[in-house]
Amino acid sequence: MAMRDLVTGGAACAVPGSSSSSNPFGALANALISSSSKTEERLKEIPTSTTTYSDGNVYAGIDEPLTTLPGSEFDRPLQPNVQGAEFFRGFRSADQGRLADVWEEIHNPQLPYSQGRGSLTHLPAIEQTIRPNNQLQPDFDGPPQRVLSSFLHSFVNSNQGGVPFRPTPLPVLGLSEGDKQCIRDRSSIMARHFFADKSEDFINAQVNALLSSLDIDGDIRARGPLPGRFRELEDYWNESQGMMKPGPHAADGWVAEYTQRRVEHGDPNAWAQSFELQHGANGWASEFEHEQSQIASLNQMKGANIANLAAMEQTRMLAHTLAQNNDPKFQNSKFLQFVSKMSRGEIIMEDNQVKPNAVSAPGDWATEYQQQFNGGHAWADQFTHEAITYTISRGPDGWASEFAAKRDQNGSVDDQWVNEFSKLHVQDWAEEFGNQFGEGALGENSADNWANGYDDYLNEQIAAKQRSETSRGVYEFSDMNPYVGHPNPLKEGQELFRKGLLSEAVLALEAEVLKNSDNAEGWRLLGIAHAENDDDQQAIAAMMRAQEVDPTNLEVLLALGVSHTNELEQAAALKYLYSWLRHHPKYGTLARPEMSDSLYYADVAGLFNEAAQMSPEDADVHVVLGVLFNLSREFDKAIASFKTALKLKPRDYSLWNKLGATQANSVQSADAIDAYQQQTSTHAKQGNIEVVVDALRSVLNEDPLIVMLLASQALDLKPNYVRAWANMGISYANQGMYEESIRYYVRALAMNPKADNAWQYLRISLSCASRNDMMQACDSRNLDVLQKEFPL
């Protein structure tokens, strides 16, 4: 949402009144805010609102919207003159007493009604802050405030049962920019407490729903030069978080000092004024920073862990240096993080997806991220703590009023933030965007596409986070494994593998290698099962473990060579294939030890040709040659090699797949499909040798008629070779037969829903086949729907 707004010029995030009608949120904003000038009129029309609050009419203007609020039913039947007390009780009955108190503090304005009009005079600042549009008529703020509080109330309640919080249309609240920012910041933090047991995504969704209902978006932050401001914010954040780390001492100290200051100055206004005098226009940000550093030095004097502080200092420096880096790539990724935060209405560090090659020390960065993340909790905790302290010590007119008072004194704090963070040397993002597309015109549609892309990106990041370990060659075990504790998981795994139940076999074999981590056969079979399940990353990870245990196992070396060839990692593939030769009892003599340092394709291929001449009846040599020719993309030679190998080993189904894959890559897709159908039949019906032999003969003689006949026969069988099905899909897709390809992908996925490649390819085929209606099912990985739609 936020991104789209940025791109389209910011309908929903724009100043009230400037929204474009094409944007739904903009329309909502228009509906709500364009009438803000009418608010007073409307309020004036309410006859009794000026003095008495016991008249129910006061809600006349907002009655209808209120009914749409979840949770508002608590409040509705109450008599207005007891509403304040009831409201507090309502909060407490929600089992969120302490937190709700904080909310109350933030949105204090109920108080005037529970305590009588007199108390209003103590809180002029609040009046002005919360209700800037109504300054001449302070009496009229009741209804909007009540709406707001009900609404926030419902937000707080929404944590029970984890019901997602829906955006709700609200009447005019007349919130100032300051209020919006205040609500945004607080809700982001508090939501993490309310929904402490929920996932991050859920929390973000809740907060976004709240913010969008209140017509709060990244509006203030949306304008101006973003990357630079973010850099500033990050520096500041690092600074405060770094210093916060000493823990409870710092927090207590801060609170204590704060309280002391409060006691000294007594009245909030005076406090705010002196604050203003002492610290000038930089406001509480610099004050906070200042206090933090004081506390830090205090700790240092106490002899607190100096090494720790030094380390923190260093990470802080690192962050600073990183932020200064003008490498556009880096800046872009920061920009991205910022946008992602903005879209959630918060500024806490979340996803540090910084490319390792852009950052000199990725490890440090990760550590620092961890620190910041923990720091975030500490900060939020402290926030709660502090708020509660005030509730107790100062009564209900606690820091909220103080905050408001100070805010009032400072005029527009937001402007100061914006100004402060405007001192930057980075290009405005819009400019940069423009540069990238020097000649491109940004239409409405294109903007939507990019915004969708951004949404995808968020999803992808979550997935990538989970998978990042795998890509580094670390084997990732399944969470729930029923085979753990099985008396003989290896035997079970071999049996399952033989039956073709690959996903089950993977689990059994995982149980085996968990039990005996140096069982090379367990790792090897696990790797093969993954390869056949079309997951090369896991296959490579497992095979590498097998190789660690048994460095000379030929099957393992060949499998590693094949998997790296699949991933187009030529150097690695060559290394393993050469090792295969070197460790082979027969051909090992061919290998020249001086070669292993720098392998050249031509040399390795030459050695294997020698080997093939030595023993032309050895199918394995031809297999390796076929893989090597794939590496050099000499597909005709590769196909010839695999065919030779197949003559020697007709029942090796993996050879059939290799042949098919090679043919597909060499754009003989029609032939490839035949080969796949043959090899699946080979695999499934090992007993039916005649079919296999016939198929072999047909393929070798390239007799398409017989091949097609056998193909339909093969389809009746039930193969479990996921990779073959996925490859079938690829073959069809590469021929432009997208509907067909979809069926094969879905079939492959039904057998192994974890095959990520197949999901990506399925998505592409769906879009090529203009089946956007099924995109949702694909993205949510809903196999039931897909299988129903695309039966095979």
Add this chain to the structure above:
Amino acid sequence: MANSTQLKSDALLEQMKLHLSTDAGKEITKKVGLVYQINIAPKKIGFNEEIYVVDLKKGEVKKGPYEGGKPDATFSFTDEDFFKVATGKMNPQIAFMRGAMKVKGSLSAAQKFTPDIFPKPSKM
């Protein structure tokens, strides 16, 4: 023919070359009808770039800068990122936002640059 420092993208673009000669490939040519120049860097964008032209007007893939005037759009990738984009592992928009893809030229042309136009490698 090949050496150990070869780019993954070479393999992909060679496959693309073959693919464009098939019926499905000709469909793509008809559908897109644009000329893309792709600069591929082994490690860091802007350094030691290999230049390819994917001419989807004529259905050709050639090494070296475009000679028939100005390409409709020019992309810069690292080898790894191009591999990810072409095989559908990374969305081009995301690549752009991450700074993993630089674009010059017409935006509407750039938007037709999707993973669909690349053939997918089958696996052994």
